[in-house]
Amino acid sequence: MANHWWEIQVLCDPTLEDLIFWRLQTFGCQGTSSETKGTSRFVQAYLPQEAAQLLDLAALSLAFRQDAISVSLPVPGVHWHLIDEEDWASGWKKYWQPQPIGDCFLVCPAWLSPPEAPERTILHLDPGVAFGTGDHATTQLCLESLEMRLALNSGEKQNITLADIGCGSGILSIGALLLGAERAYAVDTDPLAVRSTAANAKLNEIDGDRLRVSQGSIDRLIETLAEPVDGIVCNILAEVIIDLIPHFEAISKPTTWGVISGVLLDQAKAVADTLEQQGWMVATLWRRKEWCCFNIRREQ
Numbered sequence: 001m002a003n004h005w006w007e008i009q010v011l012c013d014p015t016l017e018d019l020i021f022w023r024l025q026t027f028g029c030q031g032t033s034s035e036t037k038g039t040s041r042f043v044q045a046y047l048p049q050e051a052a053q054l055l056d057l058a059a060l061s062l063a064f065r066q067d068a069i070s071v072s073l074p075v076p077g078v079h080w081h082l083i084d085e086e087d088w089a090s091g092w093k094k095y096w097q098p099q100p101i102g103d104c105f106l107v108c109p110a111w112l113s114p115p116e117a118p119e120r121t122i123l124h125l126d127p128g129v130a131f132g133t134g135d136h137a138t139t140q141l142c143l144e145s146l147e148m149r150l151a152l153n154s155g156e157k158q159n160i161t162l163a164d165i166g167c168g169s170g171i172l173s174i175g176a177l178l179l180g181a182e183r184a185y186a187v188d189t190d191p192l193a194v195r196s197t198a199a200n201a202k203l204n205e206i207d208g209d210r211l212r213v214s215q216g217s218i219d220r221l222i223e224t225l226a227e228p229v230d231g232i233v234c235n236i237l238a239e240v241i242i243d244l245i246p247h248f249e250a251i252s253k254p255t256t257w258g259v260i261s262g263v264l265l266d267q268a269k270a271v272a273d274t275l276e277q278q279g280w281m282v283a284t285l286w287r288r289k290e291w292c293c294f295n296i297r298r299e300q
């Protein structure tokens, strides 16, 4: 029995209520209620915290939006928050165990002792409230892509620099640095993520000069980077990524590659079209569950 729950609140046109209930139940919600608010219906649903991550909730919200648009009704207002977050902060840790990712990594919660003589590279993590425990398919796809780029090209990796846009817990930057990249420039619009990335860099004994983290987005990188980077990682949502892609060029050189995730399969075409329009070639497209990850490079 979970102690900590997502409370999902949806304010919708009454015509959409059944469809919203169906989506919430399919999503795994275990309790729902609804009431009238003015001319709308207010639906609440509950889900154990460990059953969904923020990207899943954002995807659910997108599905509500698309349902409404497809029948020309107003887009529902959707909010979610954790109930009992204070207890959750210590409670959820019980459920998180060391997790192997790809061929190289073992993501290890900071409060557990890592295995002695590990065969894998240990990535210590305490994400706090930031996204990026390694549990989500998109984070895994990005780490595996970085592994392919860095571990498999060991001769070329020494001088690699990386931009990590939407760094969350810092897991991707830290993974790249542990694989031998020289420096990562990480940004996130959420100040809690910035703090989490800096703390996780310390946990992994990564020098502050190798992982430079600041609050902001790609505009912050454009302002501050003295030179273009060798690689870009960006695991956010498709709508955000589509807006960011036209700015990738400003921090790139002709050989720059990218790892892009946070994209649902049915949004892949829109992202691929934008990449192509902006001079990026999709080298591989990996998928896991309903998510995909683009490995891209500049079109020569």
Ligand SMILES: C[S@@+](CC[C@H](N)C(=O)[O-])C[C@H]1O[C@@H](n2cnc3c(N)ncnc32)[C@H](O)[C@@H]1O
Pocket: 055, 130, 131, 132, 133, 134, 138, 139, 142, 165, 166, 167, 168, 169, 170, 171, 172, 187, 188, 189, 190, 193, 216, 217, 218, 235, 236, 237, 240, 262
């Ligand atoms: C899905 S999490 C990814 C975290 C981590 N990189 C990973 O792969 O697990 C997305 C992160 O992007 C941040 N974010 C959202 N929009 C952004 C934007 N426009 N620019 C930079 N960061 C953004 C969020 O605050 C969140 O921490």
